[in-house]
Amino acid sequence: MTIRMLRLISQHVFFFILTFSGRLGISLGPSLPCLSCPYVTGCGGVCYLRMLQSPMGGLGMNLAVLFTQRGLQALAAFGLFVVLVALFGQSWCGWTCPFGLLQDYAARLRNKLRIREAILSDRAMFTIKIFKCIFFVYLLIIPVLITLGLAHSDLTLPYCAICPVKLIMPLITGDPTYLNLDFTNSVLLTESVVLIVFSGLVLVGMFFKTRFFCLICPMSLLISLFRPIFLLRLIKEPAACLGCGNCRRVCPTTIDKSAPLSNDLKLSTKHIDAVRGFAKSCQGCFNCAQCCSTEGSLGIKFGPKVIFRASRSYAAKLLKRKSFH
Amino acid sequence: MSFKAALVILFLAWPCAGVSWAGAPVEAIEVMAKAPALVMAEASVATPKAPADLKLAWWSLVKSEHSPFGPYDYFSARLFRLTGPNGPLGPADTENSEKPYPPDHEGPGEAIARKLDDRQNDPQYDQKVDQEGGQKGDQDGLISHKNLIASPLRPNSLQVVLKKSDLTLMGHRPVAAGEPVYIEASPLVHDGAWYVFIKADSQCVIDVLSSLVIGGNTVYAQTKASLYPPKAVSNSPPLKLDRVNWPILTVKSPARAAFRMLAGSKLILEAKDYRQESLMVLDYGSFNKLSVNDSDLIEYFVSDDPLLNLSGYSKSKEIVLFSLLRPKGREAQNPVLVSFSFEVFRNQAIHASQKGAVWLFIVTVVLAFLLTLVYRRRFGLDD
Numbered sequence: 001m002t003i004r005m006l007r008l009i010s011q012h013v014f015f016f017i018l019t020f021s022g023r024l025g026i027s028l029g030p031s032l033p034c035l036s037c038p039y040v041t042g043c044g045g046v047c048y049l050r051m052l053q054s055p056m057g058g059l060g061m062n063l064a065v066l067f068t069q070r071g072l073q074a075l076a077a078f079g080l081f082v083v084l085v086a087l088f089g090q091s092w093c094g095w096t097c098p099f100g101l102l103q104d105y106a107a108r109l110r111n112k113l114r115i116r117e118a119i120l121s122d123r124a125m126f127t128i129k130i131f132k133c134i135f136f137v138y139l140l141i142i143p144v145l146i147t148l149g150l151a152h153s154d155l156t157l158p159y160c161a162i163c164p165v166k167l168i169m170p171l172i173t174g175d176p177t178y179l180n181l182d183f184t185n186s187v188l189l190t191e192s193v194v195l196i197v198f199s200g201l202v203l204v205g206m207f208f209k210t211r212f213f214c215l216i217c218p219m220s221l222l223i224s225l226f227r228p229i230f231l232l233r234l235i236k237e238p239a240a241c242l243g244c245g246n247c248r249r250v251c252p253t254t255i256d257k258s259a260p261l262s263n264d265l266k267l268s269t270k271h272i273d274a275v276r277g278f279a280k281s282c283q284g285c286f287n288c289a290q291c292c293s294t295e296g297s298l299g300i301k302f303g304p305k306v307i308f309r310a311s312r313s314y315a316a317k318l319l320k321r322k323s324f325h
Numbered sequence: 326m327s328f329k330a331a332l333v334i335l336f337l338a339w340p341c342a343g344v345s346w347a348g349a350p351v352e353a354i355e356v357m358a359k360a361p362a363l364v365m366a367e368a369s370v371a372t373p374k375a376p377a378d379l380k381l382a383w384w385s386l387v388k389s390e391h392s393p394f395g396p397y398d399y400f401s402a403r404l405f406r407l408t409g410p411n412g413p414l415g416p417a418d419t420e421n422s423e424k425p426y427p428p429d430h431e432g433p434g435e436a437i438a439r440k441l442d443d444r445q446n447d448p449q450y451d452q453k454v455d456q457e458g459g460q461k462g463d464q465d466g467l468i469s470h471k472n473l474i475a476s477p478l479r480p481n482s483l484q485v486v487l488k489k490s491d492l493t494l495m496g497h498r499p500v501a502a503g504e505p506v507y508i509e510a511s512p513l514v515h516d517g518a519w520y521v522f523i524k525a526d527s528q529c530v531i532d533v534l535s536s537l538v539i540g541g542n543t544v545y546a547q548t549k550a551s552l553y554p555p556k557a558v559s560n561s562p563p564l565k566l567d568r569v570n571w572p573i574l575t576v577k578s579p580a581r582a583a584f585r586m587l588a589g590s591k592l593i594l595e596a597k598d599y600r601q602e603s604l605m606v607l608d609y610g611s612f613n614k615l616s617v618n619d620s621d622l623i624e625y626f627v628s629d630d631p632l633l634n635l636s637g638y639s640k641s642k643e644i645v646l647f648s649l650l651r652p653k654g655r656e657a658q659n660p661v662l663v664s665f666s667f668e669v670f671r672n673q674a675i676h677a678s679q680k681g682a683v684w685l686f687i688v689t690v691v692l693a694f695l696l697t698l699v700y701r702r703r704f705g706l707d708d
Contacts, residue, residue, distance in 0.1 A: 200689030
């Protein structure tokens with residue numbers, strides 16, 4: 001069984017668990033490092049971004065309650081999130097995220113319709129990264145401002161209020177509850193308008209660009225902050241790289257790991273990230289390692305142990321297929 | 326200030342100002358009409374330190390008639406205790422408890438307080454209440470506690486028997502009619518409080534017969550509840566809903582009350598001490614001590630937190646526990662009567678438009694799709 005097949009199975013199993021298994025009484029808790037949306041009725045776990053914004057267990061929490069039971073629960077949730085991220089790193093995005101699977105299916109539909117995938121220019125990528133940072137800062141700052149009384153209380157859970165997953169995932173399960181314009185006040189109206197427009201743009205974007213939302217997903221950015229402690233990681237032997245560009249072509253977020261690197265790691269940040277396999281947009285799908293046709297140039301490592309090394313025969317077997325995504 | 330600067334300030338201030346206005350479209354009830362009615366059944370019991378004759382403090386059902394946003398109400402509650410030297414506690418004041426109380430009307434707290442006063446003054450009161458309860462139960466079509474036979478349940482478990490099918494206990498599979506469901510006390514349940522969440526997608530009437538076994542003693546509670554799907558209501562009041570009374574709570578120190586509301590809902594809790602004894606209401610989360618005197622109002626904002634969700638099912642709902650503790654040194658005194666009432670303020674989705682949202686969504690998707698298809702190179706999508 002190939003890594004690709006394992007990933008497909010993992011994605012579908014987790015999609016079912018995280019979307020429907022709450023109806024069976026299963027709950028994986030509020031610390032999941034993937035977009036398991038709590039607004040889906042019957043979901044089996046909750047994305048940690050929600051907890052992070054929550055006034056009851058996140059940045060909006062009053063410091064006075066930090067050492068109460070609630071504060072300790074919040075710390076435990078954060079600790080669990082860190083452990084989960086440390087274990088599997090960015091692979092949460094590529095192997096478990098339910099919204100990631102939806103995006104993969106959108107890409108498959110595009111391929112079926114023979115529409116060419118959009119290739120983002122460097123400038124477009126830079127703009128998108130700015131949006132990603134804005135979203136991340138927004139979800140970090142607003143809860144604190146609410147606690148300090150400097151922001152309107154209806155801005156609670158600021159990112160969840162505009163996250164496209166909140167609208168799209170319930171719609172996928174047949175629940176249109178969150179598809180409404182809320183006229184209660186200008187805060188809620190603005191949030192609902194932004195949610196709908198943003199969701200529409202993301203739907204279109206994920207059709208034209210594989211894993212489009214991952215480029216702006218703040219969860220991806222949050223996970224990448226813990227890069228130094230990842231156990232599951234991509235490794236690269238720069239000296240062995242021929243610069244063929246296979247890795248970039250099969251990468252859903254178009255990360256170029258085939259840059260002409262030398263053994264000197266004092267390169268630009270982008271290249272060091274590429275060498276370590278920890279670029280901020282990396283999904284941990286390991287498509288690049290599987291399709292690398294240079295022996296030993298790319299590999300997968302868990303802790304100190306190398307569990308996979310790129311090989312010409314393995315890549316040839318996979319690249320025979322029409323579409324890798 | 327230039328016109329452009331004013332526009333920029335307006336653009337930035339508008340989303341943060343919380344400006345509300347009258348005349349906004351009211352379609353939210355239609356949006357929420359597809360949400361199932363939620364019913365919460367709660368059993369709260371005294372801790373093991375309480376005297377052995379008072380194992381089950383109260384049992385009640387709480388329903389949300391329209392939606393999780395809508396008004397809360399509770400059903401008639403009957404409380405029977407088969408064991409213990411004092412016999413049954415007697416039924417709750419069901420006639421008064423099914424409707425919101427006008428301000429000058431005797432609420433359940435006063436009614437029960439009066440009954441307990443009568444009970445203290447009349448040595449035969451327990452026996453009378455026992456007979457009244459049984460007869461009234463028969464008249465209502467409910468099974469009298471005398472007809473119930475203690476079943477060999479497992480200790481510290483709650484058995485719920487639903488008399489109608491098509492119901493789902495949240496977190497469990499659908500339950501067939503008459504099928505007993507055993508619910509083990511989970512670590513998240515505090516001090517012997519069990520929660521049963523029942524979801525109904527259509528109008529139905531259920532009989533809930535529950536047996537609670539604590540320390541080998543079996544306590545039965547039976548209630549009849551009507552579940553309605555949310556109704557479409559137009560021109561509803563914009564903010565404040567009818568006052569909804571919380572069921573009478575007879576507590577033996579210490580005990581807990583719990584209620585369930587939608588996240589983001591605003592809650593005002595009113596705690597009354599009918600015996601004029603000092604009580605402290607502790608916010609479960611922060612443990613902020615709040616002194617409660619007669620008619621004190623505690624404003625508590627129910628936040629959005631999955632941590633306190635006991636069922637693990639409805640993640641957007643909130644459960645808040647308030648603890649009632651009597652002052653130290655007075656724990657072993659007679660039961661204290663506390664009546665909770667709270668007002669529910671409609672929060673989100675009251676002034677909402679689903680049609681507008683659908684149109685906005687469709688227009689956004691179509692426009693973005695066409696523009697991307699036509700101008701993908703100009704947008705920098707083809708490098």
